[in-house]
Every structure is written in structure tokens, then in C-alpha cells.
Amino acid sequence: MGPWRLMVPERSQVFPAALQPGTEVGRWRVLGTLGVGGYGAVYRVEPLEGPGRSFALKLSLHPDPARALREMSLLLDRAWHPQVVRVHATGRWPDPIDGLPYFVMDCVEGVALHTWAEASNPTFRQLAMVGGSVAMTLDVLHARGVLHRDLKPEHILIREPGHVPVLIDFGAGDQAGATTLTTTTLPPGTLHLRSPEAIRFQQLHWRQPEVRYPYTEADDLYALGVCLYRAATGHYPFSPELTPDLLTVAITQRLPPSPRTINPQVPVPLAAAILRLLEKEPERRPRTGVQAHAEIVEGLLSDGAAFEARLFHEMPGDEPGRIRRPEWPSQPYRTAETEPVALLPLIRPASWLQSFGGTGLISLIVCLMLLVTGSGTWEVLSGAWTRNTTPGVQSPPSTSSGHKLASPPERSHSVPVAAPLTTGPPLATVAPVATPPEERSPVTSKPTVSAPVAPPLKPNRPLKAVMASACMGMACASNPPMMDRPDPPFENCPEASVAAMKKLGVYGAMLDGMFDRQGPRNGNVTVREGRIAIWVYGSKGVRDGDTLTGELYISAERVYGHLTQLRQKKTGETHPVCFQFWTQNERQKGLPRLNSSYYDNAVLFNQIEVKSVLRDYEN
Numbered sequence: 016m017g018p019w020r021l022m023v024p025e026r027s028q029v030f031p032a033a034l035q036p037g038t039e040v041g042r043w044r045v046l047g048t049l050g051v052g053g054y055g056a057v058y059r060v061e062p063l064e065g066p067g068r069s070f071a072l073k074l075s076l077h078p079d080p081a082r083a084l085r086e087m088s089l090l091l092d093r094a095w096h097p098q099v100v101r102v103h104a105t106g107r108w109p110d111p112i113d114g115l116p117y118f119v120m121d122c123v124e125g126v127a128l129h130t131w132a133e134a135s136n137p138t139f140r141q142l143a144m145v146g147g148s149v150a151m152t153l154d155v156l157h158a159r160g161v162l163h164r165d166l167k168p169e170h171i172l173i174r175e176p177g178h179v180p181v182l183i184d185f186g187a188g189d190q191a192g193a194t195t196l197t198t199t200t201l202p203p204g205t206l207h208l209r210s211p212e213a214i215r216f217q218q219l220h221w222r223q224p225e226v227r228y229p230y231t232e233a234d235d236l237y238a239l240g241v242c243l244y245r246a247a248t249g250h251y252p253f254s255p256e257l258t259p260d261l262l263t264v265a266i267t268q269r270l271p272p273s274p275r276t277i278n279p280q281v282p283v284p285l286a287a288a289i290l291r292l293l294e295k296e297p298e299r300r301p302r303t304g305v306q307a308h309a310e311i312v313e314g315l316l317s318d319g320a321a322f323e324a325r326l327f328h329e330m331p332g333d334e335p336g337r338i339r340r341p342e343w344p345s346q347p348y349r350t351a352e353t354e355p356v357a358l359l360p361l362i363r364p365a366s367w368l369q370s371f372g373g374t375g376l377i378s379l380i381v382c383l384m385l386l387v388t389g390s391g392t393w394e395v396l397s398g399a400w401t402r403n404t405t406p407g408v409q410s411p412p413s414t415s416s417g418h419k420l421a422s423p424p425e426r427s428h429s430v431p432v433a434a435p436l437t438t439g440p441p442l443a444t445v446a447p448v449a450t451p452p453e454e455r456s457p458v459t460s461k462p463t464v465s466a467p468v469a470p471p472l473k474p475n476r477p478l479k480a481v482m483a484s485a486c487m488g489m490a491c492a493s494n495p496p497m498m499d500r501p502d503p504p505f506e507n508c509p510e511a512s513v514a515a516m517k518k519l520g521v522y523g524a525m526l527d528g529m530f531d532r533q534g535p536r537n538g539n540v541t542v543r544e545g546r547i548a549i550w551v552y553g554s555k556g557v558r559d560g561d562t563l564t565g566e567l568y569i570s571a572e573r574v575y576g577h578l579t580q581l582r583q584k585k586t587g588e589t590h591p592v593c594f595q596f597w598t599q600n601e602r603q604k605g606l607p608r609l610n611s612s613y614y615d616n617a618v619l620f621n622q623i624e625v626k627s628v629l630r631d632y633e634n
């Protein structure tokens with residue numbers, strides 16, 4: 016049985032990313048949601064036998080325990096440190112033997128580094144102390160052979176009082192001698208925090224899926240540089256809003272503007288320390304966390320007054336503390352030899368180019384033009400193309416679009432839940448999750464499933480292969496597996512689901528919904544493959560706030576939803592259904608991607624339409 020068919024639900028499922036307050040997980044009671052990441056949902060919990068004390072419980076969203084066990088063992092074994100979150104208990108749920116793995120850790124009362132920087136507007140002294148402290152923590156971990164491998168602002172929580180940085184999420188972490196669990200060249204991570212050498216390695220080895228990048232301490236230190244740059248300026252050195260192709264070019268070939276170009280308040284020594292962490296060649300970065308710490312705090316004595324300034328100017332007006340984020344320069348990047356690079360006005364590539372193969376063909380053209388005319392042409396194209404291929408991606412730089420979408424603390428879960436990274440057509444297998452008694456569906460007849468037909472192949476595969484080869488080793492190398500990703504196979508809607516939809520009055524219905532209920536309706540979200548929850552607006556038998564859950568599938572140009580359960584907010588009842596994402600103005604299944612070449616995530620409009628279907632993925 017193919018993985019896609021395994022995702023067809025048996026009657027009803029519990030949605031582990033959406034546990035309600037009061038739910039008991041082992042000997043812990045859920046109080047609320049702290050965040051939902053790509054791999055786990057994190058809940059604030061209290062012990063049943065000692066209410067009143069808060070802990071954080073991370074429930075794996077995948078039945079495969081490998082990643083959760085790895086994170087637990089790292090935290091319990093070698094990653095112990097006062098500034099690394101501590102683990103107190105482990106278990107499985109809902110079944111203590113076969114259920115989803117979870118572990119209970121300290122609940123860090125604080126916010127992510129970038130949020131802290133903008134919400135508290137600390138002084139540069141405080142930021143330098145925080146940055147230096149993270150560098151020292153990394154040094155201790157590195158000395159024990161532990162690499163974080165997914166350091167980003169969201170994984171550095173600033174605990175109050177005292178602005179103590181605490182590292183979380185070691186799910187991508189590694190320790191010397193451990194067998195690798197990754198199935199991709201690079202470990203799971205976030206593109207705009209990847210080091211230049213990691214990206215170069217991936218470009219060099221994309222034809223060798225068995226090769227693994229030897230992640231080092233220098234990668235962690237580079238990521239720390241990105242985090243500090245973001246905190247000090249309000250911007251990432253290489254914008255996550257860029258298309259992945261351009262982002263990889265920027266990271267490997269462009270020098271980021273000095274933090275002082277964006278925020279002139281940044282003290283000179285701190286700006287220099289941040290840029291050193293962002294050096295393209297690892298040997299030019301500080302060698303160790305201790306060395307990085309020394310450079311980050313170096314100016315505190317010599318340049319003390321400059322460090323007393325607050326990071327950002329505050330806006331005059333009624334709301335004290337509202338900061339003015341510095342502008343991102345219009346000509347941000349330099350190469351070693353060239354003048355600053357301008358972003359040109361928007362140029363839209365002809366639609367036939369897009370339909371012929373989108374970014375792949377454009378990449379080829381860019382490659383050829385680069386060969387003929389040199390880097391100046393690339394700069395011209397890159398500015399135009401960047402703006403064109405991310406239409407509507409207007410979210411301010413403070414948002415975390417571009418990486419895995421996770422709710423910040425104190426927001427309820429409202430985000431897609433993702434499967435592990437995957438680079439090829441076979442999807443991660445997500446077996447149905449056992450259902451606790453209170454979540455059982457009132458509809459009990461067993462669904463029937465038809466055999467999937469072979470996925471249609473894209474017509475222009477040979478051309479794409481040639482294009483990919485042509486671009487090998489060049490700046491425009493894209494993520495090749497995405498280009499040949501097929502659409503998902505058809506599946507029939509089970510009889511029980513048809514019956515349930517008729518009973519609910521939504522058979523044949525089209526509903527409006529949102530990925531992120533609390534995000535702006537006209538905003539964007541970044542989604543990844545795997546479990547998904549959509550909030551729907553009321554119509555017929557559905558009320559505002561009811562939830563459709565299922566699986567999300569990303570193909571080359573569109574994103575498909577295979578929504579198989581409706582959960583009624585008022586009663587908590589679940590019903591088997593068959594809905595899919597739908598684009599009414601195109602009268603087409605699926606949603607068009609706002610970015611088109613990233614192999615493991617996609618940017619979409621937050622507001623969507625879903626349509627009930629008899630035969631999945633058919634128009």
C-alpha cells in the first residue's frame with residue numbers, strides 16, 4: 016500500500032496538534048497551547064497530582080518515534096546545561112505503548128529572541144549579553160559533541176526576569192557518533208539560516224541523495240550570526256521572502272549589508288562581531304563559541320556608551336514602546352568587486368514561460384545569460400524575478416514567513432502541521448492516530464478505498480533534466496526534486512464520508528476557510544507537507560470555527576489538501592468527509608503556490624476555499 020493511501024483515515028482521528036485544555040496526557044493536564052512546530056505540538060501542562068506548576072509537554076505529531084527519541088536522548092544525556100531546556104518525564108499517548116511519543120520539559124516563560132528584541136526594545140548591552148551567553152552555551156554543547164543544527168530566533172527563548180536565553184528544540188540536533196536519521200543531504204533546518212558551505216555542499220551533491228552534509232560547529236555559529244543580525248536590525252541578512260533559488264544565491268555569493276547600514280545605532284564592535292559570524296568561509300568565523308562570545312561582548316568596556324542605546328527608535332504617540340523598525344536598504348547587497356545592487360521594478364515573465372516549466376526554465380535562461388554577460392545581468396534579473404515570483408508575499412520582515420510556520424506562545428494553535436522533510440515524490444507515511452473515546456466519530460461504517468492510479472508524469476521531464484544539469488554548480492542551481500514532483504493520485508471518497516456529508520448538508524458544498532485563523536485574511540502562510548487543520552466559516556451544516564483536518568501535499572506548482580475529517584467546535588464531534596482545496600476563479604483543484612520551486616514548503620494565501628468531492632483530486 017502506498018503512503019498516500021495510508022493517510023486515508025479509519026473512521027475518525029484525534030488531531031494531536033489541537034488538544035483542548037483539560038485533556039489528560041499521561042499524568043499531565045493540558046492548560047493551553049504554547050506553539051506548534053513542524054514536528055511537535057507544545058502544550059502548557061500541569062501535573063495531575065500537583066496542579067499549579069507549569070511545564071511544557073511536546074507531543075510528537077508523528078507515530079515514528081525516531082526524531083522525538085533523538086531529541087529526548089540528546090536533552091537527557093549530553094545537552095544538559097542551565098540554558099538548555101530540561102526534560103522531566105517522557106511517555107506515549109494515547110496508548111502508553113504504541114501512542115505518539117511525548118516529553119515534558121521546563122516551561123520557559125519568555126518569548127523568542129526576535130520578538131523580545133522588538134517587544135522589549137532592550138539596550139545593545141543586553142543584546143550583546145544575550146548573544147554572548149548563547150555563544151557560551153553553544154561552546155559547552157560543542158565541546159560535548161552536541162550540535163543544535165536548527166538554531167533560529169524561535170529556538171532561543173528569552174526567559175524573564177534577567178533576559179536569560181534558553182535554547183529549545185533539539186529535534187534536528189546531533190551528537191558525535193550518532194547514526195544519522197536524516198533522509199536528505201542537509202539535516203532538517205531553515206533555509207535563510209543555513210550556512211553558505213551547507214548550501215554549496217547541497218548544490219554539489221544534489222545528484223547523490225545518499226550523501227550527508229557534515230554539519231559542524233561553524234554552521235551553528237553562522238546561524239547565531241543570523242539570529243543576532245535579525246535582533247539588531249529587525250531584518251534577516253538574506254530575506255526569507257526571496258525565492259529559494261535566489262536565497263541560495265544570496266547566501267552563497269552576496270555580502271550582507273553591515274548591520275549599521277540598516278540600524279546606525281548598532282555599536283561598531285557588535286556589528287563587526289555579527290559580520291564575522293556571517294563570513295562566507297567557515298575558517299574566517301570565530302572558531303569556537305568562546306571566541307564568538309569574546310567578540311560579541313568585546314566593545315562593552317571600550318565602547319560602553321554606544322551599548323547603552325536601545326535597539327530601535329520608539330514611535331512618538333499614545334502607545335509607549337512601539338518601535339520603528341529600520342528600513343531595509345533598496346540596494347542591499349555587495350559582492351567583493353561590485354557596487355551595491357539595485358532591485359529593479361517588477362517584470363513579469365510571460366505566462367507561457369511559467370506554464371512551460373516555471374522557475375526551471377527561467378533558471379536556464381538566467382544561467383545562459385550569466386555565461387554570456389556576467390554577473391551584472393544576474394543582478395538585474397534577480398531583482399526583478401524576486402519581486403515577481405513572490406506576489407502577495409508582503410508580510411513585514413518581523414514575521415517568520417519563509418520558515419516553518421509555528422504559532423508564537425500565547426496564541427492558540429492555528430497552523431499547519433508538517434511531515435518530516437522529504438525531497439522526492441514518496442510522501443512521509445502518516446499512519447492513522449488512535450482515537451481517544453471522546454473524539455470518536457458518530458459515523459462508524461468503515462470507509463472503502465480505491466486503488467490509486469499511477470500519478471501523472473510531467474511532460475517536460477527530459478528538458479528539465481537538461482536544464483538542471485546545465486545549471487549544476489552554478490549560482491542558479493535550484494532544488495531539482497521539486498521539478499518532477501507529480502500531483503497526488505486520485506482516490507474515491509469513502510461511502511461513510513459521503514453519507515456523513517449528506518447528513519451534515521455539505522455534500523457538494525464549497526466553504527471558505529483559513530489556515531491561520533488569527534492571521535490576516537489577505538495575508539500569506541508558509542505550509543509544509545503533512546497534517547493540516549483548516550478553520551472554516553459557517554455554511555449549511557458547518558459553523559464558524561469548525562475544523563477540517565487531513566493531509567497537505569505539495570507538488571511542483573500547486574498545493575493539494577486531502578481533508579478527511581470535520582470537527583465541530585461546539586460539540587467536539589468528528590465526521591468523516593471528503594474536501595479538497597479549490598480555486599474557484601480557476602475552477603481547479605488545489606491552490607496555486609506563491610513560490611514555485613521550494614521542495615519542502617510552499618507559500619499560500621491564508622484565506623482559501625475548500626470543496627467537497629466524490630473523487631479526490633479530480634476537478
Ligand SMILES: Nc1ncnc2c1ncn2[C@@H]1O[C@H](COP(=O)(O)OP(=O)(O)OP(=O)(O)O)[C@@H](O)[C@H]1O
Nearest residue numbers: 049050052053054055057071121122123184186419
Ligand atoms: N519549553 C518550552 N517552553 C515554552 N514554549 C515552548 C517550549 N518548547 C517549545 N515551545 C514553543 O513551541 C514552539 C514549537 O516548539 P518546537 O520548536 O520545539 O517544535 P518543533 O515541531 O520541533 O518545531 P520546528 O518546526 O521549529 O522544528 C516553539 O517555537 C515555542 O514557541
